[in-house]
Each structure stands twice: as C-alpha cells, then as structure tokens.
Amino acid sequence: MKVLVIDDDAMVTAGIKTIIEMATKGLAEPFKVVGVGHNGQDALRLYPETRPDVILMDIRMPEMDGIEAGKALLSLYPEVRIIYLTTFLEDDYIVEALKLGAKGYLLKTDYESLIPAIEAVANGQHVYGDEIIAKVPAYLSQEHHVQGNVARQGLDAVDLSTKEVELIQWVAEGLNNKEIAEKMHFTEGTIRNYLSAVLEKLELRDRTQLAIYYFKHMV
Structure with a gap:
C-alpha cells in the first residue's frame, strides 16, 4: 500500500x-x-x-x-x-x-x-470520523428549507419513491431504524427492507455512505 x-x-x-x-x-x-x-x-x-x-x-x-x-x-x-x-x-x-x-x-x-x-x-x-458524521445532520438541518425540492429532483433520477426519499432524509439527519419507524409509522423490519432497497439502488454500502451521498448531491 x-x-x-x-x-x-x-x-x-x-x-x-x-x-x-x-x-x-x-x-x-x-x-x-x-x-x-x-x-x-x-x-x-x-x-x-x-x-x-x-x-x-x-x-x-x-x-x-x-x-x-x-x-x-x-x-x-x-x-x-x-x-x-x-x-x-x-x-x-x-x-x-x-x-x-x-x-x-x-x-x-x-x-x-x-x-x-x-x-x-x-x-x-x-x-x-465520528466527529465529522455528527456535524452532518446539523448542517442538513440548517439547509433543510432549500434542500427539499432539490433532493426530490436529484433522487427522481434513480427512481426512488416518496417514502424512500423520506427515509434517506431521516437517515441523513442521524435517526436510527427505530426512530425512523416511529416517524414513518412502519415497523423496524419494513424500515430495514426500505433501507436495503435504497442502498442497492444507489449502489452504496451502508447508512453512513447514504448520509454522505445525500449531503454531497443535494446541498
């Protein structure tokens, strides 16, 4: 190396x-x-x-x-x-x-x-690093008022549903599966399935990469 x-x-x-x-x-x-x-x-x-x-x-x-x-x-x-x-x-x-x-x-x-x-x-x-990831949701929250439409337009290109877009936004804001399930009124199992589908569509490895993807492409 x-x-x-x-x-x-x-x-x-x-x-x-x-x-x-x-x-x-x-x-x-x-x-x-x-x-x-x-x-x-x-x-x-x-x-x-x-x-x-x-x-x-x-x-x-x-x-x-x-x-x-x-x-x-x-x-x-x-x-x-x-x-x-x-x-x-x-x-x-x-x-x-x-x-x-x-x-x-x-x-x-x-x-x-x-x-x-x-x-x-x-x-x-x-x-x-953990310190960096911890700062991403705060920045997203500050920019949330201008990100919504941009996020929708950008994510439409990969054929994501409205629920999947919502899931990505909650992940980017740092919520875990249980918290997202409560927000979206689904079971944790359903959230896990949604998350797996989104990661596969975007060809990403994990939720950290998903948050970074959202941050990089939608800001």
Missing part, C-alpha cells in the same frame, strides 16, 4: 510516516510512505510521480491549501483517493471536502483510526 503524506508541519509528516510504517511493519505487504510534501503544490507534483493508493492531506497549508489541491487533483486524476487529516472541524471545510469528492476526513488526533481508514479508502470505501 503506497501512501503520500502532505502537511505543512514537518514534525507531523515525520510522525505520520513513522506511525504508518511501524504499525504495518509485520504485515505481508507493509504500507510505504512514497512521498512527503508540505503544500498543495507538492501534492500536485508528487502524485503523478509516486502514484499512491491514498493521499493523506492537511487542509490549511501555504501556497495552495488542501481543498484547492484536492479539486485540482480530482480534475486531473479522477481516481485519486484523498483522506483529509486535519485539526479543524469547521463546517465549511467539511462541506468542501464532501462536495469535492474526498474519500475521508479524520482528525489528526484520531491515530487509532488511521490504518483502518487507509485500508478502507484503498478498497473503495468512504471514511469519516
């Missing part, structure tokens, strides 16, 4: 490199940090040279920040997989990361999740 690390703090990049390589040392295929950069321009230069499986990238950096670098990378290399590894939980950053197509967003302090997150993203999954 090849990883590219981009952060303007040299101590942070050195620490992440050590954590990644030491934590995977005993694996049949240890992770390798194939490059280290300190701003978005470095990311643009190093990606085609190193072709990593995953990029770990900070957001606030000089010359070119992580969001701008992510947009540029994805426009040039749509296959790129970016995990934002940052100290910032500002809503604007989370929104931009979701919109541009980042595969993950973790806090730098969440070191225990780092290796599993890299593996998951390399395998095509999305990974967002």
Whole structure:
C-alpha cells in the first residue's frame, strides 16, 4: 500500500510516516510512505510521480491549501483517493471536502483510526470520523428549507419513491431504524427492507455512505 503524506508541519509528516510504517511493519505487504510534501503544490507534483493508493492531506497549508489541491487533483486524476487529516472541524471545510469528492476526513488526533481508514479508502470505501458524521445532520438541518425540492429532483433520477426519499432524509439527519419507524409509522423490519432497497439502488454500502451521498448531491 503506497501512501503520500502532505502537511505543512514537518514534525507531523515525520510522525505520520513513522506511525504508518511501524504499525504495518509485520504485515505481508507493509504500507510505504512514497512521498512527503508540505503544500498543495507538492501534492500536485508528487502524485503523478509516486502514484499512491491514498493521499493523506492537511487542509490549511501555504501556497495552495488542501481543498484547492484536492479539486485540482480530482480534475486531473479522477481516481485519486484523498483522506483529509486535519485539526479543524469547521463546517465549511467539511462541506468542501464532501462536495469535492474526498474519500475521508479524520482528525489528526484520531491515530487509532488511521490504518483502518487507509485500508478502507484503498478498497473503495468512504471514511469519516465520528466527529465529522455528527456535524452532518446539523448542517442538513440548517439547509433543510432549500434542500427539499432539490433532493426530490436529484433522487427522481434513480427512481426512488416518496417514502424512500423520506427515509434517506431521516437517515441523513442521524435517526436510527427505530426512530425512523416511529416517524414513518412502519415497523423496524419494513424500515430495514426500505433501507436495503435504497442502498442497492444507489449502489452504496451502508447508512453512513447514504448520509454522505445525500449531503454531497443535494446541498
């Protein structure tokens, strides 16, 4: 597994490199940090040279920040997989990361999740820390008054029923199956069936990806 690390703090990049390589040392295929950069321009230069499986990238950096670098990378290399590894939980950053197509967003302090997150993203999954997911429903709630019609139009394209659209909105707002069942006046079993059908239609893995899908495409 090849990883590219981009952060303007040299101590942070050195620490992440050590954590990644030491934590995977005993694996049949240890992770390798194939490059280290300190701003978005470095990311643009190093990606085609190193072709990593995953990029770990900070957001606030000089010359070119992580969001701008992510947009540029994805426009040039749509296959790129970016995990934002940052100290910032500002809503604007989370929104931009979701919109541009980042595969993950973790806090730098969440070191225990780092290796599993890299593996998951390399395998095509999305990974967002609990703190990030907790903020998504709040943002959706703030934007709910302008999202309804847009959501309906966007979801019509995949032939979802009104009830399925309602289910997606409740999932995106953080409700569990029991709470959704109470809201929609169905049994939990019916909600589980609805959820499975929606995930299959949208080709998504789980309810977290469903919430992220709603947030990315309907805001």
